[in-house]
Amino acid sequence: LAEFLDKNAARFMSPEYRSLSILYLDPDEVAKELSPSEENIKTEYQDRLSSLSVPERRRMEQILLQDEDAARKAYAALNEGRSFAAVAQEVSGKSEDEIKLGLVVRGDLLPALADAAFSLQKDRFTEPVKSPLGWHIMRVTEIQPGHEPKLEEVRKQISDDLARDLALDDL
8 A cells, every 4th residue: 555655646635725915015006095284295395495496507608817917908808899709719818619618507606706697697797806716707698597496386296205205104
């Protein structure tokens, strides 16, 4: 009998059974059922406002000189109506492409330069301004106004993010 059992053991075995429990936790699904309070949304809006805001940007050109007299002469030439690029080429030897700073925000510039540059109207230039780098004459060629979004513009995004955070906490 033992020999027969060894040869036919598979016929006398019952199949294996296993039970399995799965718990699927999806914070995005749970978040759909949650809604943060209006107070939390307003607080989060205030906290995020600096990252949501788009600062004013200006396209700038600059003539940089080491000598105050040369800077004053360049400023006088600009006041006579000569083009910014021509004066820059004459006094500093820089080409039109070399004087372009591109789009800058106030924080990209030294404080004295930022105050002068961001008080200008489009296509206007500053008087010579001294910095540790030398004497600057700057011109604004384009102004892109800044934008601070209203709470209503970003309410859904903030609410969804807060609901997801609440869902993660609950889970």
